[in-house]
Amino acid sequence: MTRHGDTPFGPLTTLIHAGRDTAAQHGFVNPPIVRGSTVLSPTVADLEGHTGRYSYGRRGSPTVDALTDALKEIEGGAHVALVPSGLNAVTTALLAVLGAGDHLLMVDTVYQPTRHFCDTFLRRMGVAVSYYDPHVGADISDLMRPETKAVFVESPGSLTFEVQDVPAIAGAVHARGAAVIMDNTWATPLLFRAHDHGVDLSLTAGTKYLGGHADLLLGTISANAAYAGALKAAHGALGLCVGPEDLFLALRGLRTLGVRLAHHQAAGLRVARWLASRPDVARVMHPALETDPGHELWKRDFQGASGLFAIELAPGSKAAVAAFLDGLKLFGLGYSWGGFESLAIPFEAGPIRTASRWSPLGPTIRIHIGLEEVEDLIADLDAGLARYAAAR
Numbered sequence: 001m002t003r004h005g006d007t008p009f010g011p012l013t014t015l016i017h018a019g020r021d022t023a024a025q026h027g028f029v030n031p032p033i034v035r036g037s038t039v040l041s042p043t044v045a046d047l048e049g050h051t052g053r054y055s056y057g058r059r060g061s062p063t064v065d066a067l068t069d070a071l072k073e074i075e076g077g078a079h080v081a082l083v084p085s086g087l088n089a090v091t092t093a094l095l096a097v098l099g100a101g102d103h104l105l106m107v108d109t110v111y112q113p114t115r116h117f118c119d120t121f122l123r124r125m126g127v128a129v130s131y132y133d134p135h136v137g138a139d140i141s142d143l144m145r146p147e148t149k150a151v152f153v154e155s156p157g158s159l160t161f162e163v164q165d166v167p168a169i170a171g172a173v174h175a176r177g178a179a180v181i182m183d184n185t186w187a188t189p190l191l192f193r194a195h196d197h198g199v200d201l202s203l204t205a206g207t208k209y210l211g212g213h214a215d216l217l218l219g220t221i222s223a224n225a226a227y228a229g230a231l232k233a234a235h236g237a238l239g240l241c242v243g244p245e246d247l248f249l250a251l252r253g254l255r256t257l258g259v260r261l262a263h264h265q266a267a268g269l270r271v272a273r274w275l276a277s278r279p280d281v282a283r284v285m286h287p288a289l290e291t292d293p294g295h296e297l298w299k300r301d302f303q304g305a306s307g308l309f310a311i312e313l314a315p316g317s318k319a320a321v322a323a324f325l326d327g328l329k330l331f332g333l334g335y336s337w338g339g340f341e342s343l344a345i346p347f348e349a350g351p352i353r354t355a356s357r358w359s360p361l362g363p364t365i366r367i368h369i370g371l372e373e374v375e376d377l378i379a380d381l382d383a384g385l386a387r388y389a390a391a392r
């Protein structure tokens, strides 16, 4: 099987065939894991003329190419860079476009460590950062300054799942000559075609659904043609690279990303609908639910939903939340998500927001629905809600 390039195949087929050159792999279905720093040249002329495909391990390898080639086809951009974590994908994308004196508009519902980087490192670098309401849409123009270089979107928002009007934002931002950077971790390029919607630099925490097994950390950044040079320059200057075992695991995860996401979506929606019907659940934050405020935008722009959403419980004590979560048998209590297993964590989003209000009446819990039997997950949550109701 050779690479398909610009073929008319659908996304599931592309996931299976992209980035694989089995003839060059001696017929083996998967590429070998190539380890190495030094790359030898046959002559001084070759060394100095960079005639080989590879020059140094940090600057690329067949294992790096296997994953970047595959992701490039799936993202539909001009260049893909791989970095050691999702947070590093965020910071590298920002550093690729921002310098001292520039202004950044950052969505208020962003992943908290992204916010930390902006409030510490970027400010120290001399970048002014202001936060905006996720519902801003084309009115982002009113917040832009002459020195605004980039607008960062994350849709749906971390923890509370507000859907942003990315095409409207991109239209307004491009009219002013700035860049749109997106954290596309929730949907992955399979369920949100970021470049098609005007995003210049689209990043994901490959740690989540790309890896899919909670056994690696990785970040991906895809740039369109306008920002490919800036991305390459930042990635090279910062000296970023990923170990070959993690690259291989991510490539392995990529092959099953389509079927896993389809299951996460279907199972997640079933659990979300069941939760919405429970008297002790005040609200379910899941853009694929018809009642969700972001549903229409989600339906217009997304190809599907993943398995991560949140609930607000009826008012109750911290102890009651602990009774709910501590007794769960199938849901793990832990950070990150996107693996095969179900997870639940309590969160408080209100105190960190500065440009939008978030003041739920009851405790809030983020839920990741894994690949277990849905009935078993619902029974586990049912028992948890009974403990919550008894302890409220």
Ligand SMILES: *Cc1c(COP(=O)(O)O)cnc(C)c1O
Pocket: 085, 086, 087, 088, 090, 111, 158, 183, 185, 186, 205, 206, 207, 208, 217, 218, 219, 336
């Ligand atoms: C987890 C996450 C990240 C960071 O990924 P790491 O690999 O843990 O660094 C970034 N953005 C979002 C939306 C995430 O959920």
